[in-house]
């Protein structure tokens with residue numbers, strides 16, 4: 372969501388006549404679009420703002436936007452007096468006016484509304500990627516997991532109208548985009564705040580599939596409680612919808628899940644995964660895990676370990692718990708020693724690395740459909756992704772960028788599959 376917000380802000384500024392530059396020394400305007408989800412992300416920005424404050428000459432307008440702006444609001448001015456503006460996640464449309472106001476008045480400006488009004492000009496987004504695009508469908512979250520700042524930094528759920536979303540997807544397809552990722556803190560809640568629209572998440576997916584020429588649709592991210600049988604059937608039935616579902620478990624112990632306010636038990640989570648795998652046998656699952664949540668015992672950590680062993684996610688984002696200011700969990704003692712957290716983290720990372728390796732082995736000598744996105748960093752090989760979000764590297768020329776190709780997998784390196792476009796009679800089976 373932050374990447375998309377950055378693209379929208381950049382689009383607004385370019386429309387206003389500003390030109391992007393690639394080094395901060397020559398910039399007249401510096402904006403830090405921030406994330407508060409983890410402590411490290413905040414500390415990086417604070418460090419950079421401090422450095423700019425100590426620079427001999429203040430050469431540009433400096434603003435902080437995003438979740439850190441929401442979490443810290445105007446207290447940022449006390450710590451960084453050289454800061455010109457603090458603009459919250461719900462005020463992106465105000466960026467142009469704020470920059471003007473600072474130019475004319477030279478005053479510090481702070482604007483952080485609690486609620487998002489769906490009034491953004493999404494079509495203005497300045498996208499660098501010409502093959503795949505992020506499309507916002509819902510902002511905010513009403514779930515209030517006890518460790519998470521998002522409900523406080525992004526506000527409550529506000530869905531975007533289905534007509535506006537379908538229109539953006541149509542325009543993206545017309546300008547050559549092949550893939551969209553529908554974004555929201557919890558996309559599965561889509562439409563629940565607007566029963567008058569009669570369009571829940573699976574209805575929206577069906578409309579995009581039916582009414583646009585987008586070849587691939589993904590979504591990010593989901594709360595397990597809102598992953599419905601209708602959504603599972605949509606993953607099975609809609610040709611454009613990729614067979615990859617991000618299904619954040621967070622912890623394998625029902626007691627810890629309750630303390631996290633995840634509103635499902637271990638058993639309910641397992642049942643839902645089983646149902647999804649029954650309906651969509653070739654689905655790949657991603658997950659998020661937090662280790663070292665306050666009071667997590669060794670036995671409860673072992674439940675998470677066993678859950679990952681059994682469920683075999685294709686990708687897992689695993690973190691050691693860090694308390695976030697303003698959340699209910701911040702009031703609890705962060706009682707798991709750092710070395711224990713790190714040991715648990717490492718065990719899960721090792722387990723996931725082993726599972727990932729075994730899963731990638733299954734792709735050898737199969738043929739997968741790959742959307743070719745761009746050249747790899749070395750500029751020689753092409754890079755793309757399968758429908759189930761596996762990264763693939765292959766040989767080829769620029770004419771293939773933006774096309775869907777069958778790719779025969781011959782090996783893998785770390786998490787990347789390596790392959791080649793086969794002669795038509797080489798095709799084995801499409802995964």
Ligand code: SF4
Nearest residue numbers: 512514515516519521
């Ligand atoms: S559902 Fe996700 S975004 Fe919402 S509070 Fe929980 S972790 Fe945060």
